[in-house]
Every structure is written in structure tokens, then in C-alpha cells.
Amino acid sequence: MIGAREDEKQFADKWAKENNVEVGLTNEVLNEETYHLLKTFDGLSLQQTMGISNDIYIQLSKDGFRQIAQRSAGIDMYNLDVAKENNILITNVPAYSPNSVAEFAVGSVLNYLRHTKLINKRVTNHNFSWDKSILSKEVRELTIGILGTGRIGQLTVEMLKGFGATLIGYDLYKNKSLEAILTYEDNFNTFLASCDVISIHMPLTEENYHLFNEETFTKMKPGSILINASRGAIVNTNDLIKALDSNQLASCALDTYENEMPFVTKYFNNKSINDPVLEELIQRDDVIYTPHIAFYTEIAVTNLVSGALDSCLAILNGERPQTIVNL
Structure with missing residues (x-):
């Protein structure tokens, strides 16, 4: 989980235990300087607020990544066309609370x-x-x-x-x-x-x-x-x-x-x-x-974490969840 906050950790740990999946967390945002943090993982969940460069989409595809699971409803920080061109499926969490x-x-x-x-x-x-x-x-x-x-x-x-x-x-x-x-x-x-x-x-x-x-x-x-x-x-x-x-x-x-x-x-x-x-x-x-905290409740954070990780795991298992936004 990229861009992970401390308040998300307990919900990520709970999901990981229930699904028998290793979930690593970092509070860094994804950019060229932090890309190396992805090396040991198969899937990605981001809490991205700033855009990512086209080069990152290209590198993700070269390294075998197939998806980005955004932990929000909004996806305006992504270039959906460039992601699609590089076979990167982007999902969101449309109704977390x-x-x-x-x-x-x-x-x-x-x-x-x-x-x-x-x-x-x-x-x-x-x-x-x-x-x-x-x-x-x-x-x-x-x-x-x-x-x-x-x-x-x-x-x-x-x-x-x-x-x-x-x-x-x-x-x-x-x-x-x-x-x-x-x-x-x-x-x-x-x-x-x-x-x-x-x-x-x-x-x-x-x-x-x-x-x-x-x-x-x-x-x-x-x-x-x-x-x-x-x-x-x-x-x-x-x-x-x-x-x-x-x-x-x-x-x-x-x-x-x-x-x-x-x-x-x-x-x-x-x-x-x-x-x-x-x-x-x-x-x-x-x-x-107020600093974009209208969503910020325990129920919402739980659903954002589990919803994003569910979508990530589904794509890794060859499924096509309804949360994909760039098919």
C-alpha cells in the first residue's frame, strides 16, 4: 500500500490476515524516486493525490504490474488512457461510505x-x-x-x-x-x-x-x-x-x-x-x-482499504471487478 497512513494500518493488517496475503505499507507517494519500493510486490494500492508520470506507467508494465487500486472514489490524478495503453487497470472505491x-x-x-x-x-x-x-x-x-x-x-x-x-x-x-x-x-x-x-x-x-x-x-x-x-x-x-x-x-x-x-x-x-x-x-x-476530511470516518477508512485491496486481489487472480475505471 503506497501513501498509507497510520490510521489505515489496522484495517490493512486485518484484511491481510483474513485473505492470507502479505500487505506492505509505506507512507511515500509513488514517483520516480520511490518506485524501487515496489520491487518485492505483485499488486499496488495507492492513496495518490498528485499525478504520476507517463514513464511510471511504462515501467509498471515492463515490470509485470497489471493494476493500480486507488483508495478513493476520485481518479482524476491518473491518466487513464496512458494506463490503458500500458495494460494497467485502474480501480477505485466508488462507495466507501x-x-x-x-x-x-x-x-x-x-x-x-x-x-x-x-x-x-x-x-x-x-x-x-x-x-x-x-x-x-x-x-x-x-x-x-x-x-x-x-x-x-x-x-x-x-x-x-x-x-x-x-x-x-x-x-x-x-x-x-x-x-x-x-x-x-x-x-x-x-x-x-x-x-x-x-x-x-x-x-x-x-x-x-x-x-x-x-x-x-x-x-x-x-x-x-x-x-x-x-x-x-x-x-x-x-x-x-x-x-x-x-x-x-x-x-x-x-x-x-x-x-x-x-x-x-x-x-x-x-x-x-x-x-x-x-x-x-x-x-x-x-x-x-476543512482539509478534504468529509469522508474521514472509521467506516469509510475500513471500506476504502478493504475495497481497494479486494479489487487488487481480484485482478491478480484474473478477474475483472466492476471497480475498473479504464476498460
Whole structure:
């Protein structure tokens, strides 16, 4: 397991014992300098956040490797075509715990409505007063838009419905099981203009890169809230900041940031992060930023490890699991 974290070890050891397979772990990412670590192994499971060079795909094929099992749903860090050209099958874990991300998205709505960040800051400064700046709305007053109604989007809808919110969905592929509790809007601009809150639940594609940009923000309901626990590059961060500055957006909750790769999972111990945009997001009162941890629960980590290793073992045994993304 490449890019393994300490919290994954117990689940990897359990899987190895149950399947009578040796699993080696390293916290290094895969690149030209670390490639030598693969020499004694037959299969690969990666927790890759940065891309790998074309030369590595070529070398993997020469050395007899047939697969890469990514321990996440997202696979935008891989060149699927180059991998396929070199007979490297890439798998993901598409549904490790939709509940974890859905719960986080709902929690983000509540954190904003109840002004959690601002109140914590005030209390730290011994400000225990009540005033209009922390007066809250209730979820049942809101129209909430769910952009993407797959596994995670569906659970987010079901949870928010329990609070009494009015729910609107936008998805090119409608989820029929939600039709009783959610209204689909076919026009994206109308969807944008109708929602007090928009929560993004879609994978990153070439088509939706920077889907939320200056033009999109101007079409959103003034004073609305954006939640992104999906992929960072769906949002143009500089345009987002402009929308916040102009009060077109009241707030946003970002669990993903388009330039997060050099930072996420690392501890800088109060040292400079050398990214003024990310630093501004962290410091703003109208932004709740978290380092891509919406998924991060014990159940999710267990399923990510076992799901990736299951796919790895299946391919090594000559099978074709449904988790292959580049057939």
C-alpha cells in the first residue's frame, strides 16, 4: 500500500490476515524516486493525490504490474488512457461510505446557519453577547439545491428532508427514488437562482471544471451559500472570493480546494503554506475550510482499504471487478 497512513494500518493488517496475503505499507507517494519500493510486490494500492508520470506507467508494465487500486472514489490524478495503453487497470472505491460525506454536508449547512465559526471566535474573545450578527435561520425555512443526486446526493437529500427543507435537484441522470421528496429542475440557471443553499455532489470532469465561476455566481440567488464536499476544481476559487466580497454569496463551506495537493494530509506546524488564496480562505469569517476530511470516518477508512485491496486481489487472480475505471 503506497501513501498509507497510520490510521489505515489496522484495517490493512486485518484484511491481510483474513485473505492470507502479505500487505506492505509505506507512507511515500509513488514517483520516480520511490518506485524501487515496489520491487518485492505483485499488486499496488495507492492513496495518490498528485499525478504520476507517463514513464511510471511504462515501467509498471515492463515490470509485470497489471493494476493500480486507488483508495478513493476520485481518479482524476491518473491518466487513464496512458494506463490503458500500458495494460494497467485502474480501480477505485466508488462507495466507501456515502453517509460520511452526506453527514458532513448537512453539518456544514447547520454550522453556517448557526454561525458556529463566528460564535466560537467571539467566545474565544470572551464575547458572550447576543446580537443580530448571530441570529439564526432554521433549515425548514430554506430551499436547498443538490447538484448531483447519486449515492451521496441522495443521502444528503434524505437527511435534509428530515429537517423540513424544500429540496431541488439538478442532475442529467435523475434519481427516480427521490421524486417523492425532491423536485428536479431541468434548467441550470433556474436551479442556481432558486436556491438558498447549493451543495455540490458530483465527480470532476472536463465539462464541469470551474463550473462555478464569475458568471455562475452572478446567476445564484443573492446571499446564498455554497457547499463543496466534492472536488475542488469544480469551483474557481478566485471568482468565489470575489462573489463573497460582493456579498453575492453570504458564505461557503469548502472541504476541497482546487490547489490542495501540496497541503492536504500534511502538518506544517504553523509554518507558512505559501498559498495566499488558501490562507485567505482559512482566515475569512464567511468561509469554513476543512482539509478534504468529509469522508474521514472509521467506516469509510475500513471500506476504502478493504475495497481497494479486494479489487487488487481480484485482478491478480484474473478477474475483472466492476471497480475498473479504464476498460
